[in-house]
Amino acid sequence: MADGPTINTIAERAGVSIASVSRVLNGLPTRQETVRKVMAAADELGYVRNAVARSLKSRRTHQVAFAMADVGNPAYLAMLREIQPVLKAAGYRLVLHSTDAVVADEIDVLHSLGERYVDGLIMSPLRVTEAHLQMLATARAPVVIIGSVPEGTRVDNVRADSRTGVRLAIDHLYALGRRRIAMINGPLDTVPGAARGAAYREALGDLGLPYDENLVQIGDFYRPEGARAVAALLDRVPDVDALMCANDLIALGALDVLRAAGKRVPEDVAVVGMDDTDLAAASWPSLTSVSLGSAERGKAAAELLLERLRGVDGEPRVVTVPPRLSVRASTAGPGYDTAGPGHDREEGGR
């Protein structure tokens, strides 16, 4: 056998690992400095120069884009925190798009895949329109959607399950003996507002509790509007004993109003939020909240995309991340007061 250059001798000459040489020769994402060292060593040793040259000329950008609706929203930031390290560990740079939930901006991002500035895309649209579906059908790079897509859409997809999430919260309140459970919701013409409102009604029905319109108050997904909605509800139903709030900011507004009205939380009124943001553990009393697994969804999406980038073919996959209920003092009482972030007790989804 010829004792010509091998991956081993190149690795030795370049002062890098065998794995690194292999990555360079196979055109996988590798630090530019390593590529240079390996090229130089391969050159000196007269090794299969063409393969190296090919890998350098490949159309790979070693970039992946993440398009989210709002760079200021804690739920998307929780996704970002998980996506970033997974991509970095695999040698990809992250390009960040904030679309302000404008459909035209999201379509633009999908269209721009034709420019081949990234190898793949993770997108979390507020809703998926017909225009999205058309662009997805002809996308020039692998795409993973975080959020619900219509049945039969041919795209990798990571979903939350807010219906089961609301169910966990209502069941928890029921188990604590609460029977006048109100819903403080955001606008019903938004995807989360509609889904959370329907889930509340369904959960009550399954427990044999009547649906009472007096117990439903619509405001907006922010703290001051949440406070106003709770004040209106308290005027109408003074003996309400639990509040299911459609997000954590509404729940913080609820705590403000209950405190001002002299109501004890949770003795008089138990309060549950949704999204389980950092604010939930920081409030007082600390806030029981439904986690829809933003972090887990981000991680799952990054891993699905990496598999596609490694060449895994096959049918589109759907991953559903189960919700969890983080139980804290606003329902379970002062015994939970000192639980800081990372010290919360959780009840699993089902």
Next chain:
Amino acid sequence: MADGPTINTIAERAGVSIASVSRVLNGLPTRQETVRKVMAAADELGYVRNAVARSLKSRRTHQVAFAMADVGNPAYLAMLREIQPVLKAAGYRLVLHSTDAVVADEIDVLHSLGERYVDGLIMSPLRVTEAHLQMLATARAPVVIIGSVPEGTRVDNVRADSRTGVRLAIDHLYALGRRRIAMINGPLDTVPGAARGAAYREALGDLGLPYDENLVQIGDFYRPEGARAVAALLDRVPDVDALMCANDLIALGALDVLRAAGKRVPEDVAVVGMDDTDLAAASWPSLTSVSLGSAERGKAAAELLLERLRGVDGEPRVVTVPPRLSVRASTAGPGYDTAGPGHDREEGGR
């Protein structure tokens, strides 16, 4: 005069604005679709095709990188929230790096500018080392540093002023009649720990208050360690009447411990945090906190970089963002309790 094609006739034919045609012809960042329309119209009209071709072949990437220490840290996220829209409005994509505050990673990012995958870089290092300075001296693209750099460093630079920030807080506590003001700090071998500790000592001195080592407690920058540090301090100095905490998480730990010890906030002990994160307004009592202007620093850095990308030459610039004190219930009392985010009263820096 020849009535050949002009910017006006191209714009009309392409169905885009004159400004868009100008941007394409000058090689400025423009949406790819607009570039295509303008090219097609210019082709049809036989206009200066070379200029268009040149602009398309230019080395511009229309990407800018932001390298931050930790994608999970609220202070950096506040910068990101401001940087992203400024760059987007100017037609740049954002590439996000998280360096975990590892110097080698930061050097890598600076080195990688040689690959020309971005037109410029905004970096927020935890500290600037000799290695940083060497890389900055030969950087292949404009760089803006958020953070302190050594005197004479030739780089655009946006700074906070934590010394004045601590001063604002101590003066506020003094004005409220507090005289036994303790400092709950993070490790002194970190840049923020050292700076905030020194600023505390200096502020006391200027007010004629003695520096008492018994009033200083060192823990770490997280809530459980903050709580432990405050518990130790309360054991030693039961009549302490104010706590200057080196960040908001420490201050949340302080509120936990004071509540458990039966101390009223602010009647018995006033509490101030630093960084003015979203957690400060969410806590109860809501937390007075020193803002070091993370959002403003991000915005200023993006604007400085855009000027360089537009070709502005000249000496490196230093922008110092003044701190502010966001006064809430933990020092000012229950009158401030209902102030939500965006409803806080602020005292200006000086």
